[in-house]
Amino acid sequence: MTLVRERTALRPVLTHPLRAEAARGFAPFAGVVAFLLPAVVLGFVADRWQGGWAETRTELHGVLLLVLPLGAAAGCWQGGRERRRRTEELWGTAVRGPLARFLASALPVTLWVTGGYALAAAGALLATWPYATGDGPYADLLPVDVVALAAVVPAGQVVGRLVPWRFAAPLLALGGYVVLGLSGRAGTGPGRFLNPAFAVPEGLVPIGRQPWAMAVWVAGLASAAVLAYAARRRWTALVPLAAAIAAGVLLVRTGDGLWRPNPAERAQVCTTSTTPEICVNARYAELLPQVTAALSGITGKLEGVRNLPVRFEDRVGEPRAGEAQLPMLTPIGRSVVRGRLTDPAQYAWEAVTMLQDRGDCGEPARRVTVADDAVQHYLAASPAEAYFDALDARGDAERRAGLAERRAARERLASMGADARRDWLSAYFATVGDCDAANGVPVL
Numbered sequence: 001m002t003l004v005r006e007r008t009a010l011r012p013v014l015t016h017p018l019r020a021e022a023a024r025g026f027a028p029f030a031g032v033v034a035f036l037l038p039a040v041v042l043g044f045v046a047d048r049w050q051g052g053w054a055e056t057r058t059e060l061h062g063v064l065l066l067v068l069p070l071g072a073a074a075g076c077w078q079g080g081r082e083r084r085r086r087t088e089e090l091w092g093t094a095v096r097g098p099l100a101r102f103l104a105s106a107l108p109v110t111l112w113v114t115g116g117y118a119l120a121a122a123g124a125l126l127a128t129w130p131y132a133t134g135d136g137p138y139a140d141l142l143p144v145d146v147v148a149l150a151a152v153v154p155a156g157q158v159v160g161r162l163v164p165w166r167f168a169a170p171l172l173a174l175g176g177y178v179v180l181g182l183s184g185r186a187g188t189g190p191g192r193f194l195n196p197a198f199a200v201p202e203g204l205v206p207i208g209r210q211p212w213a214m215a216v217w218v219a220g221l222a223s224a225a226v227l228a229y230a231a232r233r234r235w236t237a238l239v240p241l242a243a244a245i246a247a248g249v250l251l252v253r254t255g256d257g258l259w260r261p262n263p264a265e266r267a268q269v270c271t272t273s274t275t276p277e278i279c280v281n282a283r284y285a286e287l288l289p290q291v292t293a294a295l296s297g298i299t300g301k302l303e304g305v306r307n308l309p310v311r312f313e314d315r316v317g318e319p320r321a322g323e324a325q326l327p328m329l330t331p332i333g334r335s336v337v338r339g340r341l342t343d344p345a346q347y348a349w350e351a352v353t354m355l356q357d358r359g360d361c362g363e364p365a366r367r368v369t370v371a372d373d374a375v376q377h378y379l380a381a382s383p384a385e386a387y388f389d390a391l392d393a394r395g396d397a398e399r400r401a402g403l404a405e406r407r408a409a410r411e412r413l414a415s416m417g418a419d420a421r422r423d424w425l426s427a428y429f430a431t432v433g434d435c436d437a438a439n440g441v442p443v444l
Helices: 002-010 017-023 026-044 053-079 081-085 088-092 098-131 142-162 168-186 190-194 209-230 234-258 282-294 296-301 344-355 366-380 385-393 397-415 418-429 435-440
Strands: 204-206 259-261 268-271 277-281 311-313 323-325
Touching (some): 026 053, 053 098, 053 168, 098 142, 098 209, 142 168, 190 234, 234 259, 323 344, 385 397
Parallel strands (some): 277 311, 311 323
Antiparallel strands (some): 204 259, 268 277
């Protein structure tokens, strides 16, 4: 019995090579860096994406510009490991074939790097969830981004095996940043669609073929490089290479056709209890109560006034007939931060200026500007009004006279009876948006 126990104790514990490679060495370090880099970068610019699902997707995709060269450099450094250890000959005597040996070294780094980026992406999505204001998460680009990152690591390892130089990894990362950066700055040309990290605006979503084509493009190129280097039958590299070429041709020839406007961008969510009605983009539907509250002082004072736009609308482009542009809620990080309006008073004043928009009517007459100022002061005074009034009060005689005229007009509008003020405002808004009617602005 004792002899059996001694033999059992002396029996070696067999560990799978992948487990040993993944548990220690360079792979965990690369994974930590692949997590920290996007996490820190996203943390610094959290104001401009936290609270918007499309913004979060765009920032996560944009940070790939930093992570892809890092992944390639990590694979390159791993590829030169045996050369640095001077164990190339010993590694070549292993029973397993060259492709199996290559994958045993490449897969742990690939899994750690992609896992680190995926963990940072999951953290960003969780950080957005409490402040989301409308639509749901966009999962259209994230899987392809992970595939692209998983592809560049073994491709970088091929470079590390072929280039016998200690500085190959940092130079490969630097070259990756330069290539991706130049491709991103190009802005035009079909070749930019081959860049897995090219900038995607919040207002665009891919159609069904685009993610698959991009995944085949990057994975096919990486697989072809690995097979050409490590496979016993190197001609097998032609299969993924052909698939990559076909996907690349599709990406280049179709170009913008693989993208369409986000349907949520066109939809509006409205409240019909105010005059004008207030509509916000469906992507920010949960901001409608805040916007309505910010404009409540305006809509309350306009009750019963005629010749107003039917509604405030929140969409890109010129407002349609009978509508006024709502101050834009985007880009996130200015008017809206983490699901909250940052300055409701400023937002209300901007909404009043939208109601008063006279288009390209040229320089307005003095009495028009005085009337505009009085309406702004009555409906929602600018937060900076007192500051500019103080400057005019210390200015020359002309500026002091202008200030006195504006203050008198403000006082006359505020002191009117309710019915008289409604009639005056109705006559005033009848002239807005019509250059020919600008001369008909009623005098205060």
